[in-house]
Every structure is written in structure tokens, then in C-alpha cells.
Amino acid sequence: MELKGKTAIVTGSGRGIGRALALEFSRQGANVGCCARSEKEIQETVALIEKEGGHAIAIPTDITQKEQVERMIKKVLEHFGQIDVLFNNAGSFQAIGGLWEVDPEIWWHDVTVNLRGAMLCCRAVLPHMMKRNEGIIINMSGGGFDNPFPGGSGYACSKAALMRLTDSLARELERMGSSVLVFGMGPGLVRTRMTELQINTPEGLRWIPVVKKMFDQKQDRPPEDCAKATVELIRIACPELNGRIFDVETDFNKVSRQASKIKERDLFTLRFKKGNF
Numbered sequence: 348m349e350l351k352g353k354t355a356i357v358t359g360s361g362r363g364i365g366r367a368l369a370l371e372f373s374r375q376g377a378n379v380g381c382c383a384r385s386e387k388e389i390q391e392t393v394a395l396i397e398k399e400g401g402h403a404i405a406i407p408t409d410i411t412q413k414e415q416v417e418r419m420i421k422k423v424l425e426h427f428g429q430i431d432v433l434f435n436n437a438g439s440f441q442a443i444g445g446l447w448e449v450d451p452e453i454w455w456h457d458v459t460v461n462l463r464g465a466m467l468c469c470r471a472v473l474p475h476m477m478k479r480n481e482g483i484i485i486n487m488s489g490g491g492f493d494n495p496f497p498g499g500s501g502y503a504c505s506k507a508a509l510m511r512l513t514d515s516l517a518r519e520l521e522r523m524g525s526s527v528l529v530f531g532m533g534p535g536l537v538r539t540r541m542t543e544l545q546i547n548t549p550e551g552l553r554w555i556p557v558v559k560k561m562f563d564q565k566q567d568r569p570p571e572d573c574a575k576a577t578v579e580l581i582r583i584a585c586p587e588l589n590g591r592i593f594d595v596e597t598d599f600n601k602v603s604r605q606a607s608k609i610k611e612r613d614l615f616t617l618r619f620k621k622g623n624f
Contacts, residue, residue, distance in 0.1 A: 348483060348581050351376030354427040356419075358410055358468060359437030361388025363539040364487075364570040366395075368434055371574035373401030380423035380430075382408040383437065402427075410437050410464035413471075420471040429479065432581060433472050434532075435465035435486045435509075440502040440541045443550040454501035461489075461505035466512060469529075476527045477520075483584055485577060486513045488533040488592055493617060498554025510592055510617045517590025528584050533594030534573035536561055568595060591615035 355372045359365035361383035369379045373396045381389040381396075381403055389405040396403040404426050408419040423430055439460035442449040465486050476482030490496055491503025492510050510531050517529040536542065536558065545551035546559040561567055572595045579599040587606035592615050593599075602609065609615060 348431065348584055349375075350432070350578065350581060353431035354378040354380065354423065354429050355432035355434065356380040356382065356423055356430060356468075356472070357434045357436055358408070358464070359383050360392050361385050362392075363541075364534050364537055364573050365434075365436040366392045367570035367574040368436060368577060369403065370395060370399075371571065371578060372432070373399065373403060375578055377432070378427045379403040380406060380419070380427070382406045382410070382419050384409050410468055411459050413467055416464075416467045416471045420468075420475070424475065430472055430475055431482055433468060433482070433484045434577065435468050435484070437464055438487060438489065438541065440489075440499065441544070442501040443498055443545065443548065443554055445498065445554075446500055448550075449501070457501040458505040458508075461502065462508050462512070465509055469512075469516060473527070477523070477525050480526045482527045483581055484516070484527070484529045485532050485580070486510070486529070488531045488594070492531075492533075492592075498550070507617070513592065514590035514616060521586075521589065526586070528586070528589045530580060530584070530588070530590070531592030532573065532577055532580060533592070534570070535568040535595045536566065537570050537573065538562065538567050539570070542567075588615075592617065 355377045357365050357369045360369040360381040369381050369392050373379050381392045383389045386407040393403040393405045406419045406422050408415045410416055439457045442454040442457050469484055486509050488510055489506040491499055492506035496503035513529050513531045520527050545555045576595045583599050583603040587610040
């Protein structure tokens with residue numbers, strides 16, 4: 348899919364990776380629905396897009412609230428007439444520490460934003476996409492979705508569950524004969540308000556010291572990397588790749604050439620591997 352003339356929604360687009368996504372989508376010719384809880388921040392994103400000649404609207408939304416999500420989808424449709432891409436970027440990572448140490452309410456808040464929020468956005472946009480029989484949904488993966496993440500169990504659990512939602516939803520759509528596609532995207536380590544918490548708190552330095560080490564060694568990535576990689580994913584999106592998880596280091600030209608082999612071998616997936624012993 349080429350983004351020119353399309354409409355994309357980016358959750359959590361008031362800053363960081365979400366803002367970079369919204370700006371890049373606009374630069375590719377898409378109209379952009381910007382949503383986040385902070386109206387001030389998403390208005391700033393819209394202003395940046397409009398300054399470059401793009402078209403966007405700001406819709407303050409708490410994605411954990413079903414009614415607010417449905418209202419957001421309705422407003423984008425009223426303004427732009429269609430929705431072609433949904434990027435579930437909004438996330439939370441506040442519970443840092445051993446499970447016996449963290450506040451269970453904060454732990455569950457991370458899961459609620461990362462999993463329930465994305466689920467509600469998918470659920471609200473799907474009737475429109477399925478009726479048109481086209482559209483792409485991208486869910487943001489994150490650290491711990493495929494490996495243990497000591498000190499970040501709430502975030503890791505939510506991202507593992509979100510990636511399982513990604514491939515399960517892809518299979519559900521296929522069963523219905525729908526052409527709507529669903530993918531996961533990993534941004535790499537980006538300096539954001541979320542990752543700053545991991546280097547500026549005792550809990551973060553104790554439990555996730557690798558983040559500060561990587562920042563000190565300049566191994567983090569700018570948020571624009573994820574935005575540009577996402578444009579490439581959207582460009583090559585096809586049924587053979589449906590439900591699969593990619594990241595900023597993916598060679599999307601190679602993936603496109605090998606799409607049939609990737610499907611045959613079931614690569615870029617979240618799977619349980621039994622071993623011989």
C-alpha cells in the first residue's frame with residue numbers, strides 16, 4: 348500500500364515515536380488522525396504536520412475507554428471519510444521492579460494501556476476496514492515480548508499478549524475471507540519519556556541497567572527509524588506476511604522477495620518450540 352491519499356490513525360502521537368510516525372505518514376501523503384490523552388501535545392503534532400502542508404486532526408482519547416475510542420474512530424471517518432491504517436503505538440511502562448515489589452495497580456495499568464487499549468482500537472476500526480475489505484493494522488511490540496524481562500514483567504506480559512492478539516486477529520480475518528492485514532512492529536531502543544524512566548529511577552538502574560549502558564554508548568535509535576521502517580512495511584504488506592512481527596532492522600526488500608518462503612517456514616512469529624531431550 349502506498350500512503351498517498353490514504354488515512355492513518357496513530358495512537359500516542361503527541362510525542363516520541365508516535366509523533367514521528369504521524370509526521371512520516373503525512374510526508375508520504377496520508378491524512379493523519381492524531382490521538383492521545385494530552386490535547387496540547389497532539390495539537391502540537393497537528394501543527395507540525397500542517398506547517399509542512401499536510402492534513403491532520405487532533406482527537407483527545409483515552410484508548411482504555413471503549414466509548415472514547417469509538418468516538419475517535421467516528422470523528423476520523425467524519426473528517427476524512429475512510430481509515431486505511433491504524434498504528435497502535437500508545438504504551439505504558441511504569442511498573443519497574445520484581446513482581447513482589449511493584450504496585451499491582453501500576454502493573455495492571457501497563458497491561459491495560461498496552462493490551463486493552465490496542466484491542467479496543469482494533470475492534471472499533473475493524474467493521475469499517477472489513478466492509479471496505481482493505482486496511483492495515485500495526486501493533487507496537489516491545490522489550491520482553493519474546494524473552495524474559497526481569498524487572499519489566501507487566502510490560503513484557505502486555506507485549507507478548509499483544510503480539511499473540513496480532514497473529515490471532517490475522518487468522519480470524521483470514522477465516523472470514525477478509526483482506527485486512529495485521530502486523531507487529533518493534534521500534535528498537537528509543538529515548539522517550541518511557542525509557543527515560545528506566546535510567547532516571549533507582550528501580551530502573553537496578554533492574555534494567557542495560558538501557559543506560561546502551562544510551563551511554565549511543566546505541567539508541569531516533570524515533571524516525573521506526574517511522575521509516577513502518578512505511579516500508581506498509582509498502583510491501585501482503586497476505587503471505589499477515590500476522591507477522593517485524594522491527595526497525597528488518598530488510599523489507601528481502602522480506603518482500605521471500606514472502607512465500609516466510610509463510611511456508613512460519614518465520615517472524617511468536618511460537619512455542621518443544622525440544623528433544
